[in-house]
Amino acid sequence: MIYTLTANPAIDYNVTCDGLAPDCVTRTRDAVYTPNGKGLNVSFALQHFGEPSSILGFFAGFSGRFIVDGARERGCEVFPVWVDGITRVNVFLNSGEHEYNMVNAGAPISRHDEDAMIELIASLPELECLSISGSLPPGTSDGFLDRVVEKVRERGGEVVVDISSPLLRRLLAQRPLLIKPNDDELRDIFGLEVSANDDAGALCALEHLHEEGAQAVLLTMGGAGAYFSDGRHAWFARCTYPVRVLSTVCAGDSTLGAFLSVWYRDRSRVEDGLRLAMATGANVVECAGQGDFARVEEYRGHVEIRQIR
Structure with a gap:
């Protein structure tokens, strides 16, 4: 079983308006409330593509119950740790010209x-892999994630x-078995710059991440595509279909879940995993939230992949 950990889940409130101006009433439409958090999105994508997944997280109050109930309705079991307070609600507003992301800190x-x-991790049944995603809530100790990884290792599991x-x-x-930085995180955390038109630079960055300990790397760059390396070989992939971007919020998580649904069970199927991942990310950016993956199969035919090493 692949479990996911979202330490700081949220209800995502996606809404659209026609322009945004200060000091006046803004009429909105198309409101969508979804149980969310990066790890939840990974589990939802895994479940959709046929890989059963269960969710771990800290949940609080009425909003926490909404997320747990919503995840279970989508077919994912949830193992909650209930805490005091209210699980956060994040607001994502598309004005037609810009996207505004208002993200709260979360329950401590x-x-x-x-x-x-x-x-809880020590007691989980059939723990093969734990995918850790997203931010940490207020009050988290410095060593919490180290303890999580160590416990998974004690159980014989792998970590993403x-x-x-x-x-x-x-x-x-x-x-870790796999890490999934995006290009901004690569720059901010490791001081490395990568672009889709610089395979040599990407290979240097990927090699640096392997040297620091990553067994495999999925480096995403939004609509520009993604690089993947398993330490021996490397690929570049992108979806060439011209999609209309409504919200980028869930795209990276869904991309990771789609890739894992193929690659985790068969490490030789890198190109199949990348094709599904790029098609999924392209479909999700067209939606408020994660959407229903309705055009993934169509977009698979518009994914180009090249092996660069």
């Missing part, structure tokens, strides 16, 4: 809550990491 957690999560924190660099010492 305590050392007691962290201990409860570690105990997709976080924007400088903690990513430290976690590489524990040799």
